Amino acid sequence: MKDLDVFVLVAVFQEMLGWLFWPLVILVVLGLVGFVGVIVRDRGIYARRFVIAELVGVAGGFFGIWLMLTITSSQLSDIGGPIDWVLMVVIWLAGAIGAAVVAYIGLAALDSTRRSPVAQRAPPLEAASRA
């Protein structure tokens, strides 16, 4: 793999994910932009949303691991060396961060449509610390 560059990686991921590749890339970018957008709009992070998003994230991490084991016909006992644990942690983090970001954006969207009194009462973390 002496020519392992960005382009080869993109080509391989394109083949791996097929038509899903670019929609997924767009989804990731939109998710990050949306997350940053919500934080900027609210001028901080809402603690309640953040805690729920973190809990969803924990579940998302384990879902990621379950998904990876399923699609690769593997089981936890196949973990063999340190790099396997590293990969496992990376997969967990990817699942956790992805799920947490999606959950946070979703909660923000719900709050803004419902204009939840709880959300309105709870000030952003930064605002709270300033007060």
Add this chain to the structure above:
Amino acid sequence: MPSIAAVSRRGLMVSGISALGAAAFGLPRQAFSQVKTKARIVIAGAGAAGLAAAARLSDRLDGAQITLIDARKEHYYQPGFTLVAGGLKPAGYTISSTASHIPRGVTLIEETVAEFDPEGRKVKTSSGRSVEYDFLIVATGLHLDYAAIAGMDTSLIGSNGIGSVYAGPEFAAATWRELSRFADAGGVGLFGRPAIEMKCAGAPLKYTFIADDHLRRRGNRGRAELIYAANNNTLFGVPIVSEKVRMLFQDRGVKVVHDHVMTAIDPARRIATFRTPQGTRDIGYDFVNVIPPMRAPDAVRNSPLPWRDGPFAADGWLDVDRHTLRHRRYRNVFGVGDIAGVPKGKTAASVKWQVPVAVDHLVADIDGKVSTASYNGYTSCPLITRIGRAMLVEFDYDNNLVPSFPGVIAPLEELWVSWVMKEIALKPTYLAMLRGQA
């Protein structure tokens, strides 16, 4: 070794990143400035090597007349055969249409090359059509010589305990049905390899490990005896890997017999006959993975192109320089993939590294330049040691281990990460290779 790319690493990265946008619209990458030419290039064979060569040539040449000749309508992802025969993937996982991989601007003649005439610089197809060329790339693949084992025929695969991973997707699926039956019933499982050059010498070992794992998962390992009949006194061509496999076979309880070459099979009595230094020996089986001797196709064997002496002469492998893949007597002929008469590599990984080198030399010839690209024999084998673990073994002509991720992915360690690569990353890499992008 100088990079095969005519641009610097940084240049490649910059062009790669700038090409990301282009790739979004399905445009071809152009890391090289195209060479204008009217050259006629014939590629005999539209397997992995032929298609990858066609893709790279059409990327690098402007105006060349590139013709692929192959009668096979279906393209097989052969590295997937072991997974099909291991019950992990359906037969369809390995099948696509040849036409879907033909690069734009490349002509496909759906016939077989029947005759090579390197003196006259032309080939004759099965219908008698003559196709002239300025450059020829021979990528015909090889012939599975089942007839060389007395009593053996592909029609036997999938019955009477006979399996054979190599013969094709449906045969691999039929092999799985027999292995699965064996994993339920137990008995003697017989594995091995032929004495001559073969494609993916790791596959027979992988399949032995997979059989062992299925037996264990079904609680029947105690009811089975697994025998690996090695053709010589090693288990793998690379000594350090051979020794590791010996240890793993010992750990799994696989009995090894050496210097056994299968010469005949009796399906009715379920007996395989081997040639050994002590004479012939019969071994009974309840499941056997038959691996036929592999040889160059007749059209190549009957042409002036094979080696005339040395270890690659008897089976008709193409007489090419091991570092440039250029024919040693006909300078406008190259040989890539399974047909190339070079040590070790008859794998998709070999193709991945051979094709860019051969193409670089061919393009340099057209451009009036000299290529310094060199192939060091790199090949790789994700050696499955059980379902869920593999060893990512990479090596070169000199039996050196050449790991892609030194210090990160240990080549002789059974790892999940290596299995994951085999399961989900290898086929996409292969498909990207067919498009000249990996």
